[in-house]
Amino acid sequence: MTVHGFSSSGNCHKVRLLLEQLGRDYRWIEVDSSKGETRTTGFLAKNPNGRVPVIELDDGRILAESNAILCWLAEGTPYLPGDAWQRAQALAWMFFEQYSHEPYIAVARFIRGWTPPDSPRRAAELPRCLERGHAALAVMERHLAGHAWFTGHDYGVADIALFAYTGVASEGGFDLGGYPAIRDWLAQVRATPGFVAMPAPEAGVAARFARID
Known part of the structure; x- marks a missing residue:
């Protein structure tokens, strides 16, 4: 492959x-x-x-x-629920990730890391991305207050989908200090067998992430 x-x-x-x-x-x-x-x-x-x-x-x-x-x-592994209802729940969270989470948290990260400091996108798009991104994080926080995972009873594909950009949300300007359940969940994902972290971006991008807007 x-x-x-x-x-x-x-x-x-x-x-x-x-x-x-x-x-x-x-x-x-x-x-x-x-x-x-x-x-x-x-x-x-x-x-x-x-x-x-x-x-x-x-x-x-x-x-x-x-x-x-x-x-x-x-498919056919523990990472995707075999039960039809649990599978549908996992898919619902994966649709949420693509429609309500990624378009704001990932785009905020892109604007801060891959566009010039004077890019018009910072003023035009970043405030809305932060607002809508925090709305998505609040939905996740409410779920995690009563559930360990997003895929069902165990860790799986929906957790992987939501982890990817939540784990680097700070690079988009999101402070996760007000989301204790999300922080605990992130730690649980990082502790799963075989976990690998996202490679660090190139030096110029990393430097832009480090600056305070």
């Missing part, structure tokens, strides 16, 4: 984390979307949507969209 991904992307790290925890063999090809590498003719032939991650099997089959990849990889 070949994974085309950008190591600093939470959506790509989801796939890497599950593959590592499953003990699967794979080859990683770095595709830096911040430098336009997902817009080349060769990459667009694999995913016309021009986004990573993409997995490519030896028989030529290709699958895009991080949460679809998670579900396919986890």
Whole structure:
């Protein structure tokens, strides 16, 4: 299996984390979307949507969209519930992650790390991203006040999906100090067998994260 991904992307790290925890063999090809590498003719032939991650099997089959990849990889494993109701609950949280969480927490991180300090996006988009991102974190906090995981009774794909960008939310300007249940859950995810952290971004990006807006 070949994974085309950008190591600093939470959506790509989801796939890497599950593959590592499953003990699967794979080859990683770095595709830096911040430098336009997902817009080349060769990459667009694999995913016309021009986004990573993409997995490519030896028989030529290709699958895009991080949460679809998670579900396919986890099929038949403890990471995806066998019970239909629990599976639907996990999928509901994965849809939440893509529609109510990632568009704000991940985008805030992108604006702060990958756009110039004087970028118009900082004034135009960042305040709304912070507001809506905190709204998503509040939903997660309420759930975690009464549940250990998002996938059901055990850790699995929905936790991986939500962990990816929540784990680096501070890089988007989110203070998790007011979310004790989320902080405990993050610690639990990091303690799961086979866990791997997201690689640090390149030095210039890391330096921008370190600055206070």
